Amino acid sequence: MKPYLGLLRMSTRRILTYRLNSLILWIGGATFLAGSLAVWHALLSEGAIGGYDWDQMKAYLLVGWATASIGSAYGDWWMASRIFDGHVATDLTKPLDYQWARFSEHMGGLATEFIAITIAATAIVTFTGGLVVPGPGQALLFAVSFLLVAPLKFTIAYITTMACFWTQNFMGVSWAKDAIVTLFSGALIPLALLPAWLAGPAAVLPFASITATPAALYLGQATGWEALRLLAVQAAWVLVLWWGARLIWRRALRALTVHGG
Template sequence: MRQVRAYRAYMRASVRMALQYRVVIFAFAFVTLLWIVLLTRLWTAAYQDRPAVAGFTLDQMVVYLTLSSLQAMIIISPLAHIIAGRVRSGEVVFDVSRPLSYPGQMLALQAGQTLTQTSIVLLVAPLAALLGGLAAPASAAAGLLYPVAVLFGWLLNALLTFLIGLSAFWTVDNMGLSTLFRFIAAFLAGASVPLTLMPGPLRALAGALPFRFIAYQPAAIYVGQVHGREMIQGFALAAGWVVVLVALTGLIWRRAYRKTMVHGG
């Protein structure tokens, strides 16, 4: 119970930190809305009165693109930047000396950031619906399972970003690796192009990796493109990736911790 209260304190501190940079948050929201407008207008023109493309109707595509953009605001993680900054400043020494696991501390910080970002998403969602397009979920099951898929996406992205952040224990500055990761993740997540439109081998690769839950899987469930057995298999894959990434996080963190102690942390 004491540890739970401590992690909650981390979350509250993270919310306060995020609110100190309200201008940045709202600027990100503005850019997201602009991106929604550009994507939805581009795809509307690309349809050229065709009833469907790769199984997506125009209405489904617009909702998919709007949702995937809003999801990015919720799922996006600053952990790699936070970890690198604390390694450079030496503050990481205080982090690892606390009676709480370092990965747990970072995930609690991420949860606080997400609470703030989610509140902004709820504020801008009506405007996003007006500029892009939103509709009711394809079915009751889709409406119930959509947030589950988003939660998987959040957890997978947080774990992946934490792993990228740990590279700072060896490189100090992980900006290049972090930027490369964001580009690869956004592409393989289907943020701008649904996975069903990708060439066969690339689609198979993207479908097997955890990135799909960052954008494609939740939005595709919502609009009814992923359902039934395919949806169940997707959740099983996500759960498997969570287990793999948690184990990998523990392994790499132990090595990073030993490195910190060896160098006089």
């Protein structure tokens, strides 16, 4: 456990080293959030759309933005670049489980991400006149679901990263992943607003567990057994992807070529 906590701390320190870079990242993120709020404020001025009124949409956008922020400080490219620049070779000579080690580094970003999320929530409360808050029961369900977002996003990023073993580059894969996750998680617009041909795949893919599930629990759209079912689906995806990643990793190692030096 100790080396993994050590990695987590190192990762946090690395992110803090580049304070200015992080600041710019969060300013960009905040601009996007402010822009989404403005667009939806205009759209919803004539009444609710798809069951979302302005207050609910504000909360939805905040949850969506918060779940999108998880893992962003660490940056998938960091994990990927170690594969295509060959540093994976030194990582493999360490007595650590590769997946747990990368997960620990991924979690190293949580500290700054939580600070940013807190600031964003405070800003929304201050500048838009309050925020819908769930009751204690729903809040607990939401908290569990929000915690599961971290490993879920990690496994998806990790699996995407492993594409580097075959593609030797990360850009295309990374952009494709981001586009698909943003669309099918509900981070772009609530899944309820998608046309049927997009809502279908969204319902069976793991990405809904990233944004749609925590948002539904926060807003109280899913309660009781339905809430527990959503949490179970989310947890199941974490396990399936975690172990699936291990299988892919084993194959990826066989494809590994580290040339030169």
